[in-house]
Amino acid sequence: MSAGSAGPGESALRGVEAVVLVGGRGTRLRPLTLSAPKPMLPTAGVPFLTHVLSRLRAAGITHVVLGTSYQAEVFAEYFGDGAALGMELEYVVEQEPLDTAGAIRNVADRLREQDVVVFNGDILSGVDLHGLVHTHRHHSADATLHLVKVDDPRRFGCVPTDADGRVTAFLEKTDDPPVDQVNAGCYVFRRPVIESIPPGRPVSVERETFPGLLASGARLQGHVDASYWLDLGTPAAFVRGSADLVRGAAPSEALPARPGEALVLDRAEVSSEASVTGGSTIGADCVIEAGAAVTGSTLFARAHVEADAVVERSVLGAGARVGKGAVVRGGVIGDGAVIGAECELLDGARVWPGVELPPSGVRFSHDC
Ligand code: GTP
Numbered sequence: 001m002s003a004g005s006a007g008p009g010e011s012a013l014r015g016v017e018a019v020v021l022v023g024g025r026g027t028r029l030r031p032l033t034l035s036a037p038k039p040m041l042p043t044a045g046v047p048f049l050t051h052v053l054s055r056l057r058a059a060g061i062t063h064v065v066l067g068t069s070y071q072a073e074v075f076a077e078y079f080g081d082g083a084a085l086g087m088e089l090e091y092v093v094e095q096e097p098l099d100t101a102g103a104i105r106n107v108a109d110r111l112r113e114q115d116v117v118v119f120n121g122d123i124l125s126g127v128d129l130h131g132l133v134h135t136h137r138h139h140s141a142d143a144t145l146h147l148v149k150v151d152d153p154r155r156f157g158c159v160p161t162d163a164d165g166r167v168t169a170f171l172e173k174t175d176d177p178p179v180d181q182v183n184a185g186c187y188v189f190r191r192p193v194i195e196s197i198p199p200g201r202p203v204s205v206e207r208e209t210f211p212g213l214l215a216s217g218a219r220l221q222g223h224v225d226a227s228y229w230l231d232l233g234t235p236a237a238f239v240r241g242s243a244d245l246v247r248g249a250a251p252s253e254a255l256p257a258r259p260g261e262a263l264v265l266d267r268a269e270v271s272s273e274a275s276v277t278g279g280s281t282i283g284a285d286c287v288i289e290a291g292a293a294v295t296g297s298t299l300f301a302r303a304h305v306e307a308d309a310v311v312e313r314s315v316l317g318a319g320a321r322v323g324k325g326a327v328v329r330g331g332v333i334g335d336g337a338v339i340g341a342e343c344e345l346l347d348g349a350r351v352w353p354g355v356e357l358p359p360s361g362v363r364f365s366h367d368c
Contacts, residue, residue: 012060013133016188017113020052021103022121023069023094028234031334031352032317037071039121040078041238042300044245044281045256045263047078048232049121051245053085054254059129061117062087065110067103069094101205104189105197116194120185124241126227126251127186135165136188141221142213143193146186148229156182157206159222167220170211181222184229193218227251235332235350239313242298243279262294265301274305283318306341314345323359 026033032041039049056064064087068075072093082089092107104118115133119125127146136144145167147159158177160168171177183206193213197203213220228250232241244250248259257263262276265283270276271290278296282288286299291308299305303316306324313330316322320333323341330347333339337351340359350367351357357368 013130014060015113016061016115016117016133017063017065017111018056018061018117018119019065019067019104019107019111020049020056020119020121021067021100022049022075023067023072023097023103024122025070025097026122026233029238029332031350032235032238032315032332034353035318035335036074038232040071040074042281042283043232043238043242043298044252045265046254048124049075049079050085050254051124051250051252052119052121053079053082053087053089054252055125055129056117056119057085057087058253061129063090063112064088065090065092065107066121067092067094067098067107069097069103097202098200099202099204101197101203101209102201104194104205105199105203108191108194108197108199111191111194114191116189116191118187118189120231122232123185124228124230124232124245124250124252125184125186127184127225127229128227131225132186132223133188135221135223139165139219139221141188142190142218143210144188144221144223145210146184147181147222147224148184149180149224149226150182151180153177153180153182158182161222161224165222165224167210167214167222170206170214181224184225185231235315236313236330239296239298239315242281243296246279246281249279289324300335317353320351 022039026038040047076091090110158171158179160179230241232238246263263281268282268286270288273290274288274292276294280294280297283299283301285302287304289307292305294311297311297314299316300318302319304321308325309322310327314328316333317335319336321338325342326339328345331345332350334353336354338356340357342361343357344363346365349364
């Protein structure tokens with residue numbers, strides 16, 4: 001990402017700053033999130049948060065406050081004051097997690113502008129931020145929500161809007177949702193609305209703040225945008241998002257190489273008789289031996305895939321090892337874990353850091 005002007009064809013958004021929420025424990029991504037918070041997990045060669053920040057920067061938003069809690073210190077250690085990205089980053093730490101709206105309220109004294117874009121720190125999104133802010137200002141909204149249409153809205157709470165795009169309700173998950181549009185985890189708030197959130201206690205933006213605003217007659221606007229959108233909260237979504245970034249299907253200004261079938265990072269050794277495809281990332285100092293096939297997977301630094309092994313739609317943590325002829329499909333292998341030769345790991349199985357599964361030919365479909 002280059003420091004300087006806004007992205008191609010875009011003017012900088014004026015009078016707008018951003019808050020990114022990065023304090024969650026990321027329990028669904030365990031064991032990967034035991035060693036790093038979800039927004040810091042290596043994704044297409046850089047910590048995931050870099051992609052989010054690159055989108056903000058491309059829209060000309062340069063002042064960003066990060067709401068941190070879980071492993072709070074690692075964000076500042078990596079990103080510092082943000083100058084390398086052409087941004088000004090600030091960090092606010094919650095001693096106890098304050099949930100989403102509590103976290104937004106907790107950074108209020110760092111805000112300077114009238115309009116504040118808020119992003120969940122685990123969303124990969126091509127939303128047009130100019131369009132989102134335009135909708136917000138055009139309707140003089142108190143808050144504007146990016147909404148996405150999904151194939152199966154039963155898995156989400158849905159957000160109906162009227163003919164003018166005004167939000168009419170926040171509905172819990174149901175088997176028969178009346179609309180297919182859901183909250184995409186990205187909002188614009190008027191700053192006084194942020195200041196009206198009760199301070200110092202956990203508050204959920206979806207369960208408390210938005211329904212409360214609606215009940216009080218505030219104007220909540222929906223902004224439907226059909227660009228790329230993915231919540232990287234689960235292992236399956238994480239590998240998909242990473243592969244989409246590597247192949248250029250997901251938007252980012254922070255990809256460290258040109259889009260392609262694979263991203264091979266520094267000093268990784270990939271045998272000429274191995275195949276690495278489907279947007280896989282091979283982390284620094286990894287080894288992929290002859291006959292191995294890695295597809296649609298993310299390998300953190302120093303992972304090792306031995307000869308004739310198959311790794312599909314999976315994440316291998318730092319220093320993890322997959323033995324000769326082993327098969328890992330849809331698996332999450334913790335840092336330093338070892339999958340013995342000829343073992344087979346089925347979809348959804350997770351191996352905890354440091355666990356060693358002996359060579360056996362056994363099939364594992366559960367957590368180990
Ligand atoms: P799971 O435990 O797997 O549900 O993940 P999570 O903890 O990240 O929760 P969730 O995906 O619902 O969070 C959405 C976004 O809000 C993520 O970017 C989180 O980092 C962030 N977030 C969630 N809870 C808090 C909190 O208490 N404080 C802060 N600062 N951010 C939070």
